[in-house]
Amino acid sequence: MTPATRCIFGAAVVTIVTLGGTIVTARRAGTRDTLPAALTFSNAAGVAGTLTEGGSFDESNPFFAELGTNGRTCGTCHRPAQAWSITPGEIAARFDRSAGLDPIFRTNDGSNCEKADVSTLESRRRSFSALLGKGLIRVALDVPSGAEFEIIGVDDPYRCGSRLTSASMYRRPLPTANLSFLSAVMWDGRASRPGHAIKDDLIAQAIDATEQHAKGEPPSRPQLRQIVDFELGLVAAQVQDRAAGSLTAAGARGGTSTIARQPFCIGINDPLGMRPAMPGACLATSIKLDPVVFTLFRAWLDAASPERQAIARGEVVFNTRHFVIDNVPGLNGGPQDPVSGPITTGTCTVCHDTPNAGNHSVAMALNIGIADPSRRTPDMPLYTLRNNATGEVVQTMDPGRAMVTGRWRDIGKFKGPILRGLAARPPYFHDGSGTTLADVIAFYDKRFRIQLTDREKADLLAFLSAL
Ligand code: HEC
Numbered sequence: 001m002t003p004a005t006r007c008i009f010g011a012a013v014v015t016i017v018t019l020g021g022t023i024v025t026a027r028r029a030g031t032r033d034t035l036p037a038a039l040t041f042s043n044a045a046g047v048a049g050t051l052t053e054g055g056s057f058d059e060s061n062p063f064f065a066e067l068g069t070n071g072r073t074c075g076t077c078h079r080p081a082q083a084w085s086i087t088p089g090e091i092a093a094r095f096d097r098s099a100g101l102d103p104i105f106r107t108n109d110g111s112n113c114e115k116a117d118v119s120t121l122e123s124r125r126r127s128f129s130a131l132l133g134k135g136l137i138r139v140a141l142d143v144p145s146g147a148e149f150e151i152i153g154v155d156d157p158y159r160c161g162s163r164l165t166s167a168s169m170y171r172r173p174l175p176t177a178n179l180s181f182l183s184a185v186m187w188d189g190r191a192s193r194p195g196h197a198i199k200d201d202l203i204a205q206a207i208d209a210t211e212q213h214a215k216g217e218p219p220s221r222p223q224l225r226q227i228v229d230f231e232l233g234l235v236a237a238q239v240q241d242r243a244a245g246s247l248t249a250a251g252a253r254g255g256t257s258t259i260a261r262q263p264f265c266i267g268i269n270d271p272l273g274m275r276p277a278m279p280g281a282c283l284a285t286s287i288k289l290d291p292v293v294f295t296l297f298r299a300w301l302d303a304a305s306p307e308r309q310a311i312a313r314g315e316v317v318f319n320t321r322h323f324v325i326d327n328v329p330g331l332n333g334g335p336q337d338p339v340s341g342p343i344t345t346g347t348c349t350v351c352h353d354t355p356n357a358g359n360h361s362v363a364m365a366l367n368i369g370i371a372d373p374s375r376r377t378p379d380m381p382l383y384t385l386r387n388n389a390t391g392e393v394v395q396t397m398d399p400g401r402a403m404v405t406g407r408w409r410d411i412g413k414f415k416g417p418i419l420r421g422l423a424a425r426p427p428y429f430h431d432g433s434g435t436t437l438a439d440v441i442a443f444y445d446k447r448f449r450i451q452l453t454d455r456e457k458a459d460l461l462a463f464l465s466a467l
């Protein structure tokens, strides 16, 4: 069974219950079907926590109910212990416990190919290798009608034999916590419709998730509202660091409780001053630009503990360390992009600009090169796309937003995700190619030729692990 857990607050009694499945959690004595408002779970970097605005985790919420026909719930892939994403470690443990029959192991999107052989234990191990290895779910989308491109070839390691009018993309479950900071829903923003409120997008997303992942009919309106209210009330973050201790000690503002009080509007602190016309967007007057995006650990800059100091210095590196940001399609990599030419004084916060949440505060899909053919590993497909008008050809492991808009210039673009609860939910990036946070830092160091010193890398790692 999964990690030791305990309550943050109050006189909770620890017992074993199921929160949408098979985890060990804590429950207050004398209540039924509700869990305390705060849960904590240990991970490699310390302890992660999750809070709900609803006052208690209501296990009877349809988020935890089988809404479809294949035994799955939203909680099958969105786990409280893993900041409401899911890790390969959890998936492997579930495979072993269930001989590969747990509801996450379904061929509609859990297996490498739709028509996978799942007849024996060994065939299941092979058929679910992307899920077991990197926690990847197969997202199959058709090339949009009227697209500016065609897929003219695929080098598919799994030989699924799919038609070239669609693409299978292998993606990490995004967390269903801290969603009040969202500016776009899904890695490629496909659940977001221009001009619509994020809450409406989340309702559309929940319908889609039930149809696609759970093979069910759309939930009822009241059920959809319950699911979305539940998701929007969840916050998750690291609360305790193995080396530095409580992330709220001595003036620090890490952990879960400060997130709920963090103001947000779409476009907040955006360096390009973008304010989309949609509900939830900032008023012009509320846009204040500050490259200092994270202000959680300032108080530790002169802490006695070297571990606390490292986290505080890492926050400064994230906010202020300059490097050149160049050739990022969606930002400054093409003629239609909002910035022309290199940003010479870029920081991590140019893209991760939402205060203390770290996602991009506007819907602005970017191609930072995660799906580039140069980074290809043998477990990923490689698609060849041809531009209908120009005949130009490009290769990518995942066409990203282009499969939503049909636009050539959107190939390889993804959203900048929320950066909280990171330690609880490796691996990172849409394709799980960042096995650890150190790998993520190494990616950026190389991609933008930052030349971080060993100490800057270590400090940044300490900081990201404490989010
Ligand atoms: C089989 C695993 C699985 C199940 C079951 C599942 N999800 Fe997800 N979820 C994912 C994956 C994978 C993504 C990211 C896919 C992408 O962006 O292309 C995701 C993304 C999301 C997001 C987007 C978050 C963001 O930051 O944009 C929300 C919200 C969400 N899921 C809610 C739900 C709800 C509600 C249910 C139940 C109705 C559900 N999920 C069931 C795997 C799952």
Ligand code: HEC
Binding pocket: 318, 325, 328, 331, 346, 347, 348, 349, 350, 351, 352, 366, 367, 368, 370, 371, 414, 415, 416, 417, 418, 419, 422, 427, 428, 429, 430, 431, 440, 441, 444, 460, 464
């Ligand atoms: C040019 C914009 C940009 C800059 C600069 C940038 N990021 Fe990102 N970041 C992104 C995008 C876009 C993604 C999602 C990419 C993907 O998965 O395809 C991302 C993903 C991440 C993730 C993975 C989160 C997850 O849930 O998997 C981490 C961690 C991260 N960035 C940290 C950093 C750090 C640290 C820096 C500075 C060294 C930085 N980023 C600079 C745009 C940027």
